[in-house]
Amino acid sequence: MSENRERTQTEPEPGSGPEAAGSGGGPAALRADCGSCFALCCVVPAFSASVDFAINKNAGQACPNLQQDFRCGIHTRLRDKGFRGCTVYDCFGAGQKVSQLTFGGQDWRQAPRTAQQMFQVFPAMRDLHELLWYLTEALTLRPARSLHAELGAALEETERLTRYNPELLLELDVPAHRSDVNALLLRASELVRAEVRGKKKDRRGADLIGARLKGADLRGANLRGAYLIGADLSGADLRTADVIGADFRDADLRGADLTGAIFLIQSQLDAARGDAGTKLPPALSHPERW
Incomplete structure (x- = not known):
């Protein structure tokens, strides 16, 4: 797996499961x-x-x-x-x-x-x-x-x-x-996430494989370690959602808004599917294969 490449990760807590990262960048x-x-x-x-x-x-x-x-x-x-x-x-x-x-x-x-x-x-x-x-x-x-x-x-x-x-x-x-x-x-x-008004969804570690979440309002949601493999998140609003360790393999992120998503990293995007309409934090980029 040497050379430059796309990546994945696990949620950093016992029993789970992954420079600039997320909304803030890194060294x-x-x-x-x-x-x-x-x-x-x-x-x-x-x-x-x-x-x-x-x-x-x-x-x-x-x-x-x-x-x-x-x-x-x-x-x-x-x-x-x-x-x-x-x-x-x-x-x-x-x-x-x-x-x-x-x-x-x-x-x-x-x-x-x-x-x-x-x-x-x-x-x-x-x-x-x-x-x-x-x-x-x-x-x-x-x-x-x-x-x-x-x-x-x-x-x-x-x-x-x-x-x-x-x-x-x-x-x-x-x-x-x-x-x-x-x-x-x-x-x-x-x-x-407390700054997001209203009730936030708590789907921490949830099995959302293949879930139909097209256009879903997931602002401020807790998606830590969630299994979103193959999920339809096209057009979904994921602003300020905590996605640390979420598995986005083959998830459809076309047109989704991930600006401000917490702990989003490049490898999660590389594992997913998206398009030019997918909105990302400034520090992350659209994978070439999108």
Whole structure:
């Protein structure tokens, strides 16, 4: 899954399920720089033959499409070759952090003794970088300014953890840290959504696969971790909806309004279907295939 690509994510809380992000943007360090990574996303995750992957691949096994220079041999044809899942994966910059900082630029092919430890560290680092992404956006949400001190402290602490050496990273209780941060992100979301008048829909974690939501008023809705696979959201109003971790694979977003959607990231859009009429936050862009 090396090279630049579209991505996906999970909601950052225990038991769920994913630089500029959402409505506020984010630092360049949280954008994947595949040229500075040792293709960890092409090796560490397991693949299961499905609509998303053409083959089965064990965790820790290099994808057969991975070249010696750590580039993908079918990067420009991933979807055509049945590797759609590769196009919607995001490491939030964790790949280059592990490759260049945690392991000092020593790649797993030239130093095989580092491979197992590097592969174990990568998922923990990815989780931490995902949290950095959401915390960075939360600090731009003006209705949540009463929480900015706490959010800033959480951001600083999470960044500190990413600078741990491999041994300490593997000892971290990442799920516990993720749970604490998620609780803070939810409080920020509630403050933002409270400004939307009227009763807001709470569909957190809901099974909305294939749901008919064309033109639906979802302003200020809680859609955290909702399964919206194949849902018809064409023309829907998703302004100020919390969509962290929502699964938009193949969802129809044509003509939908997602301006101001909370914790919306590019990979969610890349996994969905939309058109020029889909309204997005300024920091995000329409996927080329739309």
